Amino acid sequence: MAQATxxxxxxxxxxxxxxxxxxxxxxxxxxxxRAFLLVTPLLVFLAVTFIxxxxxxxxxxxxxDTIVTLLPNTVTAxxxxxxxxxxxxxxxxxxFAVDMKQTREDRTIGQVAxxxxxxxxxxxxxxxxxARHIDDAKNVTSxxxxxxxxxxxxxxxxxxxxxxxxxxxxxxxxYLAATDRQYDDxxxxxxxxxETQIYVPIFIRTLWMSLLVTLLTLxxxxxxxxxxxxxxxxxxxxxxxMVLLPFWTSLLVRTTSWIVILGKEGVLNDILVWxxxxxxxxxxxxxxxxxxxxxxxxxxxxxxxxxxxxxxMKTISPSYMRAAMSLGAPRFLAFxxxxxxxxxxxxxxxxxxxxxxSIGYYITPALxxxxxxxxxxxxxAFHMQKSLNWGLAAAxxxxxxxxxxxxxxxxxxxxxxxxxxxx
Amino acid sequence: MxxxxxxxxxxxxxxxxxxxxxxVVKNLNIDISRGxxxxxxxxxxxxxxxxxxxxxxxxxxxxxxxxxxxxxLNNVPPHKRDIGMVFQNYALFPHMTVSENLAFxxxxxxxxxxxxxxxxxxxxxxVQLGSFGNRRPAQLSGGQQQRVALARALVxxxxxxxxxxxxxxxxxQLREHMQLEIKHLHEQLGITVVYVTHDQSEALTMxxxxxxxxxxxxxxxxxxxxxxxxxxxxxxxxxxGENNRLNGxxxxxxxxxxxxxxxxxxxxxxxxPVNVSGEGSPTTLSLRPERVQINPPEGALPNVFDAKVxxxxxxxxxxxxxxxxxxxxxxxxxxxxxxxxxxxxxxxxVKLGWAIEDCRALDA
Ligand SMILES: Nc1ncnc2c1ncn2[C@@H]1O[C@H](COP(=O)(O)OP(=O)(O)OP(=O)(O)O)[C@@H](O)[C@H]1O
Ligand SMILES: [Mg+2]
Numbered sequence: 001m002a003q004a005t006x007x008x009x010x011x012x013x014x015x016x017x018x019x020x021x022x023x024x025x026x027x028x029x030x031x032x033x034r035a036f037l038l039v040t041p042l043l044v045f046l047a048v049t050f051i052x053x054x055x056x057x058x059x060x061x062x063x064x065d066t067i068v069t070l071l072p073n074t075v076t077a078x079x080x081x082x083x084x085x086x087x088x089x090x091x092x093x094x095x096f097a098v099d100m101k102q103t104r105e106d107r108t109i110g111q112v113a114x115x116x117x118x119x120x121x122x123x124x125x126x127x128x129x130x131a132r133h134i135d136d137a138k139n140v141t142s143x144x145x146x147x148x149x150x151x152x153x154x155x156x157x158x159x160x161x162x163x164x165x166x167x168x169x170x171x172x173x174x175y176l177a178a179t180d181r182q183y184d185d186x187x188x189x190x191x192x193x194x195e196t197q198i199y200v201p202i203f204i205r206t207l208w209m210s211l212l213v214t215l216l217t218l219x220x221x222x223x224x225x226x227x228x229x230x231x232x233x234x235x236x237x238x239x240x241x242m243v244l245l246p247f248w249t250s251l252l253v254r255t256t257s258w259i260v261i262l263g264k265e266g267v268l269n270d271i272l273v274w275x276x277x278x279x280x281x282x283x284x285x286x287x288x289x290x291x292x293x294x295x296x297x298x299x300x301x302x303x304x305x306x307x308x309x310x311x312x313m314k315t316i317s318p319s320y321m322r323a324a325m326s327l328g329a330p331r332f333l334a335f336x337x338x339x340x341x342x343x344x345x346x347x348x349x350x351x352x353x354x355x356x357x358s359i360g361y362y363i364t365p366a367l368x369x370x371x372x373x374x375x376x377x378x379x380x381a382f383h384m385q386k387s388l389n390w391g392l393a394a395a396x397x398x399x400x401x402x403x404x405x406x407x408x409x410x411x412x413x414x415x416x417x418x419x420x421x422x423x
Numbered sequence: 424m425x426x427x428x429x430x431x432x433x434x435x436x437x438x439x440x441x442x443x444x445x446x447v448v449k450n451l452n453i454d455i456s457r458g459x460x461x462x463x464x465x466x467x468x469x470x471x472x473x474x475x476x477x478x479x480x481x482x483x484x485x486x487x488x489x490x491x492x493x494x495x496l497n498n499v500p501p502h503k504r505d506i507g508m509v510f511q512n513y514a515l516f517p518h519m520t521v522s523e524n525l526a527f528x529x530x531x532x533x534x535x536x537x538x539x540x541x542x543x544x545x546x547x548x549x550v551q552l553g554s555f556g557n558r559r560p561a562q563l564s565g566g567q568q569q570r571v572a573l574a575r576a577l578v579x580x581x582x583x584x585x586x587x588x589x590x591x592x593x594x595x596q597l598r599e600h601m602q603l604e605i606k607h608l609h610e611q612l613g614i615t616v617v618y619v620t621h622d623q624s625e626a627l628t629m630x631x632x633x634x635x636x637x638x639x640x641x642x643x644x645x646x647x648x649x650x651x652x653x654x655x656x657x658x659x660x661x662x663x664g665e666n667n668r669l670n671g672x673x674x675x676x677x678x679x680x681x682x683x684x685x686x687x688x689x690x691x692x693x694x695x696p697v698n699v700s701g702e703g704s705p706t707t708l709s710l711r712p713e714r715v716q717i718n719p720p721e722g723a724l725p726n727v728f729d730a731k732v733x734x735x736x737x738x739x740x741x742x743x744x745x746x747x748x749x750x751x752x753x754x755x756x757x758x759x760x761x762x763x764x765x766x767x768x769x770x771x772x773v774k775l776g777w778a779i780e781d782c783r784a785l786d787a
Pocket of ligand 1: 441442447466467468469470471472473474667712
C-alpha cells in the first residue's frame, strides 16, 4: 500500500508542471547548502587537526623508507640473494660497503643504525663500530670476509634477514612488533620469545582494567543517578553540581590528590594505622600500582557514566514503577523488570563512553600507575617521546583505534547507536 | 442492585496532608459497594488523585483507615492490594510488547505459561485488540494504548479497578466512545470501579454514584440524576450542569416544601427549601435553564417574572437565551429547537415562569 502511494507521488507535478520530486529537491537544496556552510568551519578544523594527523600516523605504521633511501645499493643488490638459507652473496656485501661509506659521509648512519636497532636490539653497535673502520678498508678482495672479520655478527643470517626486511618501504613489521610477533630465519611469522613479549600482555591488561573501571563506574554511578533522577529538581541540581565539581578541576590536581590520599604515608594509611587496623610497618601499597590506577580512573570517569544515566532516568516516568507495583510486582521486581530495562540506553552510552575513554587513558596511569598500572597509551607515549620509534607507536595506536571502532560497531549491532543517549 | 449493601471499600475519617500544614483531603468517609461504578469528580487540585493514590497504596493517609473487603489496608504494600489501576498517561511499559505488558501481572503471580497466553488473548479480544499483541506501545494510537492499559488492569481479575482520568488525552469523539466501552465492560465483568475525572458529562454518563470533591471535602455523594436534579449545595449545583443563580434572603418558611425568598432586587420567589438554616438567612436560588418556561399560561406557575431578552446564541439543538430578570442580567433559558418553538427577538420582553420544586434554595 505504501508502495502505491510512492508511485502515485512520482506522477505528481506542481502547478507549473515541474515534477513534484524535483521541485521538492530544488526547494531543499538551499537549506542543505546553508546547513553545509554552517558546519564547514568545524569540518575544516577536524580535517586539519584530527583526521589528517590520524591518517598520517596510520600511514607511518605501514610505511617506512629509511632503509630504502639510505641503503639504496644494498636494497637493489638483495635481488641477487636467492638462497635465503645462506649468507647473501658478495655483491650484497659490496653494495653494503658502498652504502655504508656514503651514509658515514652524509652522517645518516645513525638513522640507519637506529631503525635497524628497533627491529633487532643490539644491531646499532655493530653498525656504528663497523662504520668507523670502513674508510680504512683498502684493496678489499672480499667485502664479505672483511665484514665478518670486523664483527662476527655480520656472519649471522639473522642480521641480513633483518636488513632485507627493512628494505621494503611498505610492511607490517610494526604491527608484528606491536603484537609481539616476529619473522623467524625462514620468513615465518612466529611469537617473539616469552621474555620479550610486552604488548599483548599490556593490551590485555588495558582491556581488563578498562572493563573494571567501566564496571566500577556503573556500580557507583547507577545508584547515584537513580537517586538524582528521583529527587525534586532543586535538590538534584545541587547534587549534580557536586558530581560535576571534580569535572571542573584539573585532571592533574585530581590525580595527584589521590597520591595524597592513597600514598604509603597518605591519609588513608594514616587513618588505618590510627585505627589500629594495620601496623605502622604494614602500610598498604595502594598507589603506584594497578589499584591506584583503578581508583583514580574510576573517580575521574564517573561523571561520564552518571550524565548519560541521569539523562535517561530523568525521562522515565515514575508511573511505570507504580504501574508495575499495582500489577502485583514487589518493589525490587518492578525495578528489575520495568525500570532497569528502560535505563539500558543510558547504561550502554555510559559504558561505551567510559570504556573508550579508559582504554586510551594516559595521564592517570602515568602518574599513579607505577610499573604494574601502566596501560597501552603509556607505551605509545614512550615510543613517541623517548625511544622515538614512531612507527611502532603508530601501530600500537592503530590497533587501539581498530579496537575502539570494532567495539562501536559491536554496540551498534547489539543495541543500535540511535538508542545511544549521551545526555 | 441486590449487592448494593455489600461494602467493598470503606474510607473512615481519612485525612491527608503532604506538607504538614494544609489538609489536601479532609475527613473523608465513603462506602463503596461491590460492583459499583463510583466516580470522584471535582475541579483541579481538589484531592481526587490523592484519594485514589491512598487507595492504591502509593500515598499513606495522615489519619484514618481505609478498608478493602473488610481488611485494613494501611500497612498493606501496593503490590499486595490486588487493585488494578489505569494511569492517566497509561504507563504501558515501552520495552515490552502489548502481550508482554498484559502478561506481566500474571507472570508476577506465577501463573502457568499456557494460562498466561490464554488470559492475555482473552483480555486482548475483550478490548478488540486481538491481533495487536506483538506491537510495542509506541506503535499504537492513543485510543489503542488506552484499551491496552484497560486490559492490563483487568487481566488479573482484580476486585477493584482504579482509573485516574484515563480518557483525558483522547479527543472528544473517541472519549465518548471509550466511556461507553468502559461502562459496558464494567457491567459485563461486574467489577468495582473507582474513576477519577474532572469532566462532569463523563461522570454523568458512566457512574452509578458520583462523589463531588471540592477542597478535599465530598460536597455530595449521589446518583447522577440526584446530583443533577437535587444538588445539595451551591457548589454542586454550579459544578454539575448549567445553573441560574439568584441571591436573596429567606422571608418565610412554609414547612419543608416551600419557602418565600426575597431577592436582592426586592422581588419575591417561591422556592423549595433544601439547604437553608431558617427565616432571615441568606440563600442562593438554583434553577436549571431547561426548567424555565417562556410565556407560561396564566396562573399555571407560582413564579412568573418579566424579563428582557439580551442575547441569543444558536447551538443547533437548542437556542441559548440570555435574559435580564429580577436584577440579574445573566439568567439563561434554553429554548429547544423543536417544531413550533417560541421565536424570540433580541430586546423583546417576555414572561418567564417556573415551578416551586425546580427552584432550590441552597446555601449562600
Ligand atoms: N506529591 C505531592 N506533594 C505535595 N503536594 C501535592 C502532591 N500531590 C498533590 N499535591 C497537592 O495536593 C492537592 C490535591 O492534589 P490532587 O493531585 O489530589 O488533585 P486532583 O484532584 O487530582 O487534581 P487534578 O484534577 O488536577 O488531577 C493539590 O493542591 C496538589 O498541589
Ligand atoms: Mg489528578
